[in-house]
Amino acid sequence: MSDPMSGSGPLTQKKPMAVTVYTPASALRDPGLMLRSMFADLRASRELAWRLAQRDIKAQYRQSLLGYLWAFIMPLSTTLAWVYLNSSGIVKVTSTGMPYPIYVLTGTMLWQMFTEALQTPLGQLSASKNLLAKLKFPREALILSGIIKWSFNAGVKMLIIIPALFILGGSPDIHILLVPIILLAILLIGTAIGLFIAPIGLLYTDVGRLIPVVLQFAMYVTPVVFAMPADGFAAKLFRINFMTPVIVNGRAWLVGMEGSMLQEMALICAAASVLLFLGWVLFRTTMSVLIERMSA
Amino acid sequence: MEEDVLIKVEGVSKKFCRDLKTSLRYGMADVRDEVLGRPRTMELRPKEFWAINGIDFQVRRGECLGLIGHNGAGKTTLLKTLNGLIKPDAGRIEIHGQVGALIALGAGFNPILTARENIYINASVLGLSKKRVDERIDEIIAFAEIEDFIDMPVQHFSSGMTVRLGFAVAAILIEPDILFLDEVLAVGDINFTVKCLNRVRELMRTSAVVFVSHNMPLITSFCTRVMVMDHGRCVLDTEEIGVAVNHYFGLAKNSVQISGSGDASVLDLHLSANGVALENDTPTILQEQELTATVRIRIEKEQLGEMSITVADATLTALLVIPVVDENGTPISLGPGEHELQIPLGPVELNAGLYSFVIAVRNASTKVNLCRHQGVHPFRVHADRVHWAKFVRTGVTTVKELERTTVK
Numbered sequence: 176m177s178d179p180m181s182g183s184g185p186l187t188q189k190k191p192m193a194v195t196v197y198t199p200a201s202a203l204r205d206p207g208l209m210l211r212s213m214f215a216d217l218r219a220s221r222e223l224a225w226r227l228a229q230r231d232i233k234a235q236y237r238q239s240l241l242g243y244l245w246a247f248i249m250p251l252s253t254t255l256a257w258v259y260l261n262s263s264g265i266v267k268v269t270s271t272g273m274p275y276p277i278y279v280l281t282g283t284m285l286w287q288m289f290t291e292a293l294q295t296p297l298g299q300l301s302a303s304k305n306l307l308a309k310l311k312f313p314r315e316a317l318i319l320s321g322i323i324k325w326s327f328n329a330g331v332k333m334l335i336i337i338p339a340l341f342i343l344g345g346s347p348d349i350h351i352l353l354v355p356i357i358l359l360a361i362l363l364i365g366t367a368i369g370l371f372i373a374p375i376g377l378l379y380t381d382v383g384r385l386i387p388v389v390l391q392f393a394m395y396v397t398p399v400v401f402a403m404p405a406d407g408f409a410a411k412l413f414r415i416n417f418m419t420p421v422i423v424n425g426r427a428w429l430v431g432m433e434g435s436m437l438q439e440m441a442l443i444c445a446a447a448s449v450l451l452f453l454g455w456v457l458f459r460t461t462m463s464v465l466i467e468r469m470s471a
Numbered sequence: 472m473e474e475d476v477l478i479k480v481e482g483v484s485k486k487f488c489r490d491l492k493t494s495l496r497y498g499m500a501d502v503r504d505e506v507l508g509r510p511r512t513m514e515l516r517p518k519e520f521w522a523i524n525g526i527d528f529q530v531r532r533g534e535c536l537g538l539i540g541h542n543g544a545g546k547t548t549l550l551k552t553l554n555g556l557i558k559p560d561a562g563r564i565e566i567h568g569q570v571g572a573l574i575a576l577g578a579g580f581n582p583i584l585t586a587r588e589n590i591y592i593n594a595s596v597l598g599l600s601k602k603r604v605d606e607r608i609d610e611i612i613a614f615a616e617i618e619d620f621i622d623m624p625v626q627h628f629s630s631g632m633t634v635r636l637g638f639a640v641a642a643i644l645i646e647p648d649i650l651f652l653d654e655v656l657a658v659g660d661i662n663f664t665v666k667c668l669n670r671v672r673e674l675m676r677t678s679a680v681v682f683v684s685h686n687m688p689l690i691t692s693f694c695t696r697v698m699v700m701d702h703g704r705c706v707l708d709t710e711e712i713g714v715a716v717n718h719y720f721g722l723a724k725n726s727v728q729i730s731g732s733g734d735a736s737v738l739d740l741h742l743s744a745n746g747v748a749l750e751n752d753t754p755t756i757l758q759e760q761e762l763t764a765t766v767r768i769r770i771e772k773e774q775l776g777e778m779s780i781t782v783a784d785a786t787l788t789a790l791l792v793i794p795v796v797d798e799n800g801t802p803i804s805l806g807p808g809e810h811e812l813q814i815p816l817g818p819v820e821l822n823a824g825l826y827s828f829v830i831a832v833r834n835a836s837t838k839v840n841l842c843r844h845q846g847v848h849p850f851r852v853h854a855d856r857v858h859w860a861k862f863v864r865t866g867v868t869t870v871k872e873l874e875r876t877t878v879k
Contacts, residue, residue, distance in 0.1 A: 197555055197564040199511040226595040234583040309575035311554050312596055378498050461502045467557040468498035
């Protein structure tokens with residue numbers, strides 16, 4: 176046949192045929208194979224992840240007038256609310272060591288990034304239920320595209336917050352170059368926890384509803400809008416909270432101050448990396464079980 | 472030939488749960504077992520059933536296996552298991568080579584974005600690179616016949632255009648060793664359907680195909696082998712497509728649908744073939760037999776009714792209408808009371824399959840529907856050969872060869 180569409184191209188002909196075997200056995204039974212296919216799938220999912228992220232970002236901004244400003248509106252409104260509460264004396268915040276608006280703005284901004292990172296894996300999977308149930312593609316692509324979208328949003332937020340800091344009377348300096356470390360830490364911790372939540376969240380929608388509730392409480396035991404209490408029960412909660420060092424350092428570096436609790440932060444990041452890997456394994460082993468319980 | 476077997480399925484079974492809440496609970500238990508590396512059990516938990524049960528088959532390159540069966544027979548579940556979307560609870564599946572699926576056309580489309588952007592997204596979801604799309608995008612656009620709308624957001628597309636685009640992306644780009652098809656061929660208008668079928672035929676030449684459809688003419692035309700499924704089991708696996716199609720129709724539960732004002736009713740319908748009365752509920756008739764229907768109907772109230780009788784296929788598509796007229800060709804008027812009519816239907820020229828009657832009575836002057844019975848007296852037509860058409864004319868025609876030239 177002269178038809179160029181018929182037959183498989185020379186490319187596919189030369190490749191040795193891949194053999195795939197499906198059995199009831201858990202993928203964990205063969206850790207070596209699992210590890211290899213994990214990284215193979217991760218590599219294979221890059222283009223799809225990139226394209227899905229591009230799709231969502233384009234679609235999101237094409238249908239919006241304010242566009243990129245939305246990334247900033249949420250933290251800004253929280254900041255205004257807390258500045259009002261503080262200045263009117265309804266809530267008395269102990270000294271924060273910097274202008275209160277800057278304290279709240281940096282805090283809510285970083286905290287919002289954390290909550291987004293944490294909710295991204297479940298959000299991505301829920302939004303793609305239809306695809307998951309019908310087509311075979313590297314599932315990592317959904318997680319990866321969530322990470323790309325998060326990074327894009329984080330970049331936009333950073334571009335806006337730096338001029339805002341100057342306007343509010345702050346003086347960011349060379350320390351700001353360290354902020355990407357904080358962003359990475361937030362992404363790492365958020366995604367790791369998010370990956371653990373996602374499988375259960377795909378089965379029961381309760382999980383998706385519970386997350387914002389829990390995060391709301393968590394915010395008040397993290398130095399987001401309040402200063403770290405010096406003593407008492409609250410101080411203990413702040414101290415065992417793994418997000419405290421991340422937020423504290425992030426804020427410090429944003430406003431041009433020395434970081435503190437660096438060792439704790441390094442330790443937390445190391446733990447989060449392990450968790451992230453385990454979360455990935457969990458995600459892979461449970462995906463096919465979850466897909467059969469999805470209706471689509 | 473062993474290495475040419477691209478799909479090997481051995482004793483594959485899969486459980487499903489009838490109840491959502493229980494299903495979710497089992498899902499949690501399965502997640503736990505999966506993480507602990509525990510084997511799956513073959514025992515059914517309460518409210519579970521076998522969605523597919525002990526399925527075995529092999530498909531070689533160049534073969535097309537048709538999966539037929541009624542809704543819920545397990546066809547789609549089997550296809551999902553083959554595609555690796557869900558894991559079998561028992562058995563083993565071996566897949567050799569690149570899998571392409573014409574399932575869920577237009578997956579990943581975002582309505583806000585343009586057709587051009589969506590082509591790239593859809594291709595990515597199918598695992599095809601940007602480079603491949605770049606090379607073929609004109610071909611895709613031409614196939615989908617959307618040249619003028621390529622930079623328009625897909626949300627303004629008609630549903631037909633969207634489906635065409637989805638089909639074009641997948642069908643042009645994939646070069647599979649194994650092809651899965653699930654009821655996606657009858658898309659768009661008739662011209663496009665023909666184009667789809669031709670493209671699929673091309674793909675089939677070089678791949679091993681599993682084809683799920685309720686469209687029996689398509690099954691007869693495409694498949695080299697057919698597996699009939701019922702309640703998760705394979706009840707028949709044969710290369711004689713006609714036998715399989717007949718078997719499939721035999722599984723059908725016929726039900727009579729009645730509508731209309733209710734001022735008339737069909738009391739009874741009897742069939743006779745070549746003068747012999749057929750007693751069965753769903754008799755089998757041979758091609759070329761002369762069929763006669765004897766119908767008893769009842770008309771209520773003071774009015775005149777006229778009647779029509781139609782032969783419909785298994786999808787209730789009307790195929791053949793026999794006007795109920797007298798020797799002058801005027802419709803017979805039926806007054807109040809009961810009437811028994813003998814209606815000659817002529818020789819059976821229907822292709823093998825399952826058929827039934829539609830009988831309608833309407834008021835002769837107002838044309839109001841008095842009654843309409845669908846699916847009346849189903850019957851099966853048997854033939855040694857199944858053709859790809861609704862009607863078959865044999866016996867009365869002899870083909871003469873007028874000229875013959877030989878070509879080297």
